Amino acid sequence: MTRVALYAALLGAALLFLIPLYVVGTASLKPLEEIRAGGLFSLPVAPTFAAWAKAWGSACVGANCVGLKGYFLNSWLMALPAVAISVAVGAINGYALTKWWFRGSEFLFGALVVGCLIPFQVILIPAARTLATLGLFGSLSGLVLIHVAYGVPVTTLLFRNFYLTVPDPILQAARLDGAGFFAAFFHVILPLSLPMLAVASILQFTGIWNDFLFGVVFTGPESAPVTVALNNLAGATLGAKEWNVNMAAALIAALPTLVVYFVSGRWFLRGLTAGAIKA
Amino acid sequence: MSALSVQDIGKRFGATPVLSGVSLDVAEGEFMVLLGPSGCGKSTLLNIVAGLEEPDAGRIVIGGRDVTRVEPRDRDIAMVFQSYALYPTMSVRRNMGFGLRMRGTSRGETEALVQEAARLLQIEPLLDRRPSQLSGGQRQRVAIGRAIVRKPAVFLFDEPLSNLDAKLRAETRAELRDLHRRLAATMLYVTHDQVEAMTLATRIAVMNRGVIEQVGPPQEIYDRPASLFVAGFTGSPPMNLISGEIVAREGQAIFQPDGGGPALPLPEACRPGKIILGIRPEDVSDPLSLPEISRWIPHILPLRMEATGADTHVTFAWGEARITGRFKPAVTEKNVVPVALDLAKLSLFDPATGLRI
Ligand SMILES: Nc1ncnc2c1ncn2[C@@H]1O[C@H](COP(=O)(O)OP(=O)(O)OP(=O)(O)O)[C@@H](O)[C@H]1O
Ligand SMILES: [Mg+2]
Numbered sequence: 084m085t086r087v088a089l090y091a092a093l094l095g096a097a098l099l100f101l102i103p104l105y106v107v108g109t110a111s112l113k114p115l116e117e118i119r120a121g122g123l124f125s126l127p128v129a130p131t132f133a134a135w136a137k138a139w140g141s142a143c144v145g146a147n148c149v150g151l152k153g154y155f156l157n158s159w160l161m162a163l164p165a166v167a168i169s170v171a172v173g174a175i176n177g178y179a180l181t182k183w184w185f186r187g188s189e190f191l192f193g194a195l196v197v198g199c200l201i202p203f204q205v206i207l208i209p210a211a212r213t214l215a216t217l218g219l220f221g222s223l224s225g226l227v228l229i230h231v232a233y234g235v236p237v238t239t240l241l242f243r244n245f246y247l248t249v250p251d252p253i254l255q256a257a258r259l260d261g262a263g264f265f266a267a268f269f270h271v272i273l274p275l276s277l278p279m280l281a282v283a284s285i286l287q288f289t290g291i292w293n294d295f296l297f298g299v300v301f302t303g304p305e306s307a308p309v310t311v312a313l314n315n316l317a318g319a320t321l322g323a324k325e326w327n328v329n330m331a332a333a334l335i336a337a338l339p340t341l342v343v344y345f346v347s348g349r350w351f352l353r354g355l356t357a358g359a360i361k362a
Numbered sequence: 363m364s365a366l367s368v369q370d371i372g373k374r375f376g377a378t379p380v381l382s383g384v385s386l387d388v389a390e391g392e393f394m395v396l397l398g399p400s401g402c403g404k405s406t407l408l409n410i411v412a413g414l415e416e417p418d419a420g421r422i423v424i425g426g427r428d429v430t431r432v433e434p435r436d437r438d439i440a441m442v443f444q445s446y447a448l449y450p451t452m453s454v455r456r457n458m459g460f461g462l463r464m465r466g467t468s469r470g471e472t473e474a475l476v477q478e479a480a481r482l483l484q485i486e487p488l489l490d491r492r493p494s495q496l497s498g499g500q501r502q503r504v505a506i507g508r509a510i511v512r513k514p515a516v517f518l519f520d521e522p523l524s525n526l527d528a529k530l531r532a533e534t535r536a537e538l539r540d541l542h543r544r545l546a547a548t549m550l551y552v553t554h555d556q557v558e559a560m561t562l563a564t565r566i567a568v569m570n571r572g573v574i575e576q577v578g579p580p581q582e583i584y585d586r587p588a589s590l591f592v593a594g595f596t597g598s599p600p601m602n603l604i605s606g607e608i609v610a611r612e613g614q615a616i617f618q619p620d621g622g623g624p625a626l627p628l629p630e631a632c633r634p635g636k637i638i639l640g641i642r643p644e645d646v647s648d649p650l651s652l653p654e655i656s657r658w659i660p661h662i663l664p665l666r667m668e669a670t671g672a673d674t675h676v677t678f679a680w681g682e683a684r685i686t687g688r689f690k691p692a693v694t695e696k697n698v699v700p701v702a703l704d705l706a707k708l709s710l711f712d713p714a715t716g717l718r719i
Contacts, residue, residue, distance in 0.1 A: 252447035255414050256508075260461035261435035270460070274451035 111135060111331035118326050134327035138316070138335055142328050145304065145315040151335055153305075154312035158292060158339075161223050161308055165230035166287045172231070173238020173283060174276060178268055180239070181246040182254045192243070198236030206233070207300055214301060221303035229301055230291045238283045245279045246272070281350040289340045309336045363426050365390045365548040366411065366516050372419035373406055373572075380406050381572040384420070388516070388550055393542050396552045397559040398569035399595065404552040407569075408520050411550065412441050425515050435464075440509035441518040444525065446501045448493040448508070454480075455489040458508045465512075479511040482541075499530045506538075510545065519551040523558065535561055556596050560584070568592045584642075587709060590716040593640045599675060601640045604683040605713060608634045621682030624660035629705050637719070640709035643675065646687030649702035656706035664698050676701075 106123055111134050113127040121128075140150040176195075180188055210229055211220065219225030249272065257267040298308040307315075313336045317329045344351075366388040373381040380403045388394040396404050409415035411422055413434035421430045429437045440461070448457050458479060459472040467475070480486045483503045493501055502522060509517055522538075523531045539562055542549055553559055559566050560580045567577045568591070576588035587593035593601040606619040608628070615632040616625045617639055626639070645652070649659055665684065668675040674689045676698055687701055710719040 250445060250447065252443040252445050253449060255409075255412075255434075256441070256443060256447040257449070257460075258414065259412060259434045259439065259441050260508075261464035262460075266464060271449050271451075 107330045107333060111327055111334055113327055115323075115325060115327055134325070134331040135335070137325075138328045138332035142316050142325075142332065144312045147304070151309055151312050151316065151332055154307055154309040155335065157223060157302075157306060158309040158336075161226050161230070162288060162291045162339075165227045165234065165291050166284055168227070169231045169234035169238050169287050170280060170283045172235050173240075174242045174273070174280070175268065176235065176239040177242025177244075177246050178272055179264075180243050181249075182251065182267075182272075183264065195236045195239050199240055203233060203296065207296075211300065220301065221306065223302065223306045226297060226301050226306070226308070229297050230294070233297075234287050234291070238287065241283050241286075242276070242279060245276065249275060278350065278353050281347060281353075285343055285347055285351050288343055292340050312336075363390075364388055364423075365392070365425060366550060367423040368407070368411065368420070369423065370420040371407065371410060371417045371422070373403075373410065373415070373417050379572060381410075381417075384569075384572070384574055386567055386574060386577065388548055391546050391548055393539075393549045393551065393562055393564045395559040395563035395566045396550065396569055397556060397566050397595070398554060400554055402569050403572040404554070404569060405520055408441070408518050408550065408552050411516075412439055412518055413437050438515040439518055440512050440514040440516075441520065442505045442509050442522045444521040446493070446505040446525075448501060448504060450493055453490050453492060454485065454496070454504050454507075457493070457504060458511050461508065461512050475511050476507075479507045482510070482544075483507050498525055498527075499534065502526060502534060506541070510541070510547075515548065517547055517549045519549065521553055522551075524553075524555070531558075538562060556598070560596075568595065570595075585707075586718070587640070588718050590638060590640075590711050593709060593711070597642055599643050599686050601642050601709070602646065602683075602685040603711075604639045604641075604680065604685060606637060606639060606681070606683075608632050608637050610634050619681035619683050623679075623681030623683075624662060626658060626660065626703070626705070628708070629656070632710070632719075636713050638711040638713050640711060641685070641703060641707060643686045643688040645704040645707040646678075646685055646701065647689055647704075648693070649700060651690070652702045652704045653706070656704050657702040658705050659700045659702045662699075662701065664695070664701075667693070667695070667698070 109125075109127055110118055112130040112132070113121070114129060114131060114133070117128060138150060139152050139155075141148055142150050144151065144154065179185075180192055210232075214220040214225040214228070217225070217228075219228060253271060254267055257271045262270060292308075293310060294308070295310045295314065298311045299314070302308065302311065313332050316332050364387040366386075368384060368386040371381055371384040372379070384403075384407060386394070386396075396407065398404050406415060410417045413422075413429070413432060417430065421428055423429065424437055424439065449460065452460065455473075455476055458476045462472040462475060463469075476489070477486070480489055483506060485500065485503050485507060488496060488500055488504070493504070496504065502525075505522065523534055526534060535558060541547075542562075551562060563580050565578060566580055566583050567574050568583060569575065570589075570591045576583060576592050583592060584596055587596060587601065590603060594603060604619050606617050609616050609618055615628040615630070615634070617628055617637070618625045619639075649657055660680070662678045662680045662685075665677045665679055668677075669691060671691070674691050674693050675686050676689055676693065677684050677686050678701060689698065711717065712719055
């Protein structure tokens with residue numbers, strides 16, 4: 084009996100979360116008249132991908148009617164290097180902080196924790212000044228740099244906590260075996276870190292892909308990520324609102340993070356619950 | 363020239379001194395066991411020898427070369443850790459070959475050396491497994507294999523048997539002794555287990571609170587402990603230690619235990635004063651099992667008996683002191699007295715300094 088209640092509750096919760104996705108999904112497949120006429124929950128009578136095609140290739144983003152495709156590419160060009168760099172730097176930092184004690188490492192760690200807690204509105208103006216000085220303001224590389232700088236404290240903390248569970252003698256053995264800082268990292272530590280690499284990459288990817296604020300502040304009209312483009316597309320005020328195109332655009336912008344979760348959710352859980360490492 | 367020379371090493375962690383003035387010479391081919399209770403600084407010393415920890419004072423010399431400031435990898439040593447510390451993601455083969463590969467040994471030669479070491483330790487069938495697929499004893503062998511494959515000048519062991527069950531520990535102990543003989547290697551071995559120390563060592567260094575109190579062959583440590591600490595830490599049960607006073611009576615030195623009880627005539631002249639007398643349990647026994655010329659039979663009474671199977675330990679009251687004797691298992695409450703002490707085996711300690719007189 085309790086089991087039935089449990090499943091009912093779970094099913095209810097799942098439905099609650101799925102309803103918006105259903106509405107957006109069906110709306111993106113309906114012609115505009117159907118949306119205006121029909122109910123929110125009705126299935127499309129004459130499903131069509133026209134709205135998707137328009138959102139992708141010809142919808143107006145601000146003044147440019149070129150669709151999302153260029154901005155979608157921008158997002159990839161920004162997210163992939165930003166994720167790779169922030170995860171790699173975080174892993175090496177965490178390793179250095181836990182396994183190679185050095186003068187000032189405690190202070191550095193304290194500073195990183197503070198770094199994790201700073202609300203990002205606070206750093207907008209200093210960051211803009213810095214990027215301007217570096218000549219990167221308004222470019223994708225500038226945005227990558229910001230995401231790396233903002234992501235590294237979090238990834239460092241993740242890896243540090245993970246590497247604390249790796250027994251020190253394993254690393255001492257590697258040192259005696261002749262491995263230096265990087266040899267020990269690549270041969271001994273990194274192969275142990277796969278679950279954590281997955282967790283950090285997923286967290287970073289979703290965070291960076293979904294970011295809007297940094298994108299809107301630090302990029303120009305050409306180099307904007309898809310989230311900013313989506314906002315401009317949906318906010319275009321000329322003519323009647325094309326709900327189906329907006330919905331399709333929203334799905335296009337959200338698709339990569341959805342796919343990442345579906346493909347790697349299992350890894351994600353495994354990494355989060357990874358137990359202590361034994362020699 | 364000694365293979366390893368530890369010279370006047372000092373080390374503190376914060377304000378607490380962990381090692382003070384530790385010096386130790388390990389000869390070529392020697393099996394030196396560093397014996398001491400938990401927390402006395404054994405691992406710290408071993409880590410300093412390995413180069414994993416920096417000493418605050420003193421020098422480490424290996425094969426005549428001062429290596430105090432030399433990186434661990436360049437010290438020509440290998441270490442076996444208590445927790446084995448195998449690389450979890452590597453096969454046994456790669457675990458054993460890692461040190462060679464890091465030093466630029468070719469793939470082929472590494473493979474041959476790993477095979478040779480694996481044969482010696484009889485772990486060839488395990489070469490393709492991961493550490494997580496091995497039992498504790500097998501992991502221990504692999505850890506030893508990883509050390510011997512490099513043929514270092516000095517082997518360091520940090521309590522390598524303490525995670526094994528009693529039977530496996532005894533077996534591995536025998537194999538280690540065997541291995542030492544076959545490799546003719548210089549070994550520095552840390553343990554808090556005196557049985558391990560007695561059975562493995564060519565010499566034992568007994569350590570207490572960061573100081574080495576005595577260095578010598580096992581039998582010497584056992585028969586002539588240099589301090590109260592060594593006397594109390596070795597033997598099972600440990601040496602009986604009885605406080606009392608030496609008085610001169612008609613030209614003969616007499617030991618009078620605190621709290622009364624029979625006075626013991628000392629075989630040699632001794633300065634009067636407070637003293638602690640030590641005697642091993644096996645030298646307190648049935649009169650018939652002790653040599654006639656040196657035995658002394660006091661009138662003391664048994665308090666309790668404890669059978670261990672091989673022999674029976676009987677505790678007697680002697681003044682305030684309790685002393686334990688070792689008897690044949692046939693002993694009973696009825697025939698346990700009279701009991702004799704072998705006066706040829708006495709140790710005398712100064713209670714002020716704790717040192718042997
Ligand atoms: N990194 C450290 N920081 C502070 N104190 C330490 C550190 N390492 C060891 N100590 C202290 O130094 C003393 C000696 O430690 P050590 O590990 O050498 O003991 P040990 O003789 O090997 O003991 P055991 O038999 O339990 O392994 C202990 O009191 C320990 O608390
Ligand atoms: Mg120790």
